[in-house]
Amino acid sequence: MFAQKQSMKRRQFLKGTVGAASLVALSGCDNLTQSSWFPGILSKAERVTETVQRAVTPQDALAKEYGVSDISAIFPANGNTDPGTEAYAEHVAQNFSDWTLEVAGLVKQPRSWSLAALKELPSRTQITRHDCVEGWSAIGKWTGVPIGDLMHQVEPLPNARYAVFHCADVDDEGIAYYESMAVADCFHPQTILAYELNDVPLDIPHGAPLRLRFERQLGYKQAKYVMKIELVESLADIGGGKGGYWEDQGYEWYAGI
Numbered sequence: 001m002f003a004q005k006q007s008m009k010r011r012q013f014l015k016g017t018v019g020a021a022s023l024v025a026l027s028g029c030d031n032l033t034q035s036s037w038f039p040g041i042l043s044k045a046e047r048v049t050e051t052v053q054r055a056v057t058p059q060d061a062l063a064k065e066y067g068v069s070d071i072s073a074i075f076p077a078n079g080n081t082d083p084g085t086e087a088y089a090e091h092v093a094q095n096f097s098d099w100t101l102e103v104a105g106l107v108k109q110p111r112s113w114s115l116a117a118l119k120e121l122p123s124r125t126q127i128t129r130h131d132c133v134e135g136w137s138a139i140g141k142w143t144g145v146p147i148g149d150l151m152h153q154v155e156p157l158p159n160a161r162y163a164v165f166h167c168a169d170v171d172d173e174g175i176a177y178y179e180s181m182a183v184a185d186c187f188h189p190q191t192i193l194a195y196e197l198n199d200v201p202l203d204i205p206h207g208a209p210l211r212l213r214f215e216r217q218l219g220y221k222q223a224k225y226v227m228k229i230e231l232v233e234s235l236a237d238i239g240g241g242k243g244g245y246w247e248d249q250g251y252e253w254y255a256g257i
């Protein structure tokens with residue numbers, strides 16, 4: 001079932017965006033070299049574990065940031081590229097004016113923000129590389145609100161260990177996409193809820209209106225269509241209990257690169 005899901009996703013990806021062969025062909029006019037479209041770092045052996053990353057780099061070590069000239073001409077869209085629910089279609093029709101981000105769970109002051117309210121908060125812009133396990137990478141410029149700023153407002157309780165990101169999209173079986181990270185990583189300066197890609201509001205394929213950027217982690221951790229952040233003590237009771245949609249199907253929870 002895991003393998004079947006995998007190949008289905010891959011077929012969808014190849015059909016829905018551009019095939020691997022055309023990605024290679026495109027790389028000539030892109031700023032990425034052919035080898036960085038298929039980075040060796042994606043092999044598990046070369047990735048780092050949580051313990052190693054925390055030991056060798058300070059928790060607030062920054063992911064590499066690139067220059068404007070490095071931005072990829074095409075940033076592929078992958079996974080779900082439209083939640084496709086009635087509720088989401090309604091938000092699209094209203095240009096997300098009623099979209100809210102709720103932050104709840106183990107916090108002193110649960111609260112919600114409208115998209116407009118989030119955009120009034122101080123923002124951060126970063127040009128970073130996204131690495132998908134399906135074998136492609138792309139560099140994009142993300143603008144959004146640092147999640148640490150939201151955390152300071154809600155005040156996590158001492159027993160809050162993980163932040164769970166709940167998304168608007170569901171798969172064919174009705175299972176919702178979700179992801180999670182340690183609460184400590186929410187305070188990393190590059191951990192943002194992005195609302196712009198390359199200076200324009202996020203489009204639907206890339207996760208409109210809000211998507212996570214959790215740099216130094218693989219693509220599947222970068223949750224799109226984020227509606228709610230829930231702080232919990234344990235991941236065991238959320239979804240399939242492994243901390244994320246793909247983790248529940250066997251992917252590593254800690255996807256450090």
Ligand SMILES: Nc1nc2c(c(=O)[nH]1)N[C@H]1C(S)=C(S)[C@@H](COP(=O)(O)O)O[C@H]1N2
Pocket residue numbers: 075076077078079080081131132133167168169177178205206207219220221222223224225
């Ligand atoms: N909600 C949601 N988030 C998601 C996915 C998804 O299917 N649904 N796919 C993940 C995967 S595997 C990747 S590589 C990136 C793709 O982001 P992009 O479409 O902006 O390239 O989103 C991640 N976040």
Ligand SMILES: [Mo]
Pocket residue numbers: 078131132133134219220
């Ligand atoms: Mo991915």
